[in-house]
Amino acid sequence: MKIGTDITVVSRIEKSFNKFGKKFLDRFLHESEQNLSKKIESIAGYWASKEAIAKALGCGIGAELSFLDIIIYKDAKNAPHFKLSPKAQEHHKIKSSSLSIAHDGGFAIAVVVLVV
Secondary structure: EEEEEEEEEEHHHHHHHHHHHHHHHHOOOOOHHHHHOOHHHHHHHHHHHHHHHHHHHHHOOOOOOOOEEEEEEEEOOOOOEEOOHHHHHHHHOEEEEEEEEEEEEEEEEEEEEEEE
């Protein structure tokens, strides 16, 4: 089992979004994720989630695993889940996972638990 966590200051994400707009979002969110993210807090939560997933996988965001190799989606009950791109799946075998995202007080936090 592996665990990853990340906390992000929402205003930092908001500042980048205000400066670069959709170009900023395209750098780390798939179109489907952008469609789910209507508030800046949600966008910050997705950032924290992808960082937490990369930490749990032990590689961080970089050459081995990019932001766009991680796709976050929601189930029928609005609970977050993720899948990896086919390229990333070749390097990282995950049997099961759990993802939790929260935001409050100007922060977004994500925790992921992986069974590998």
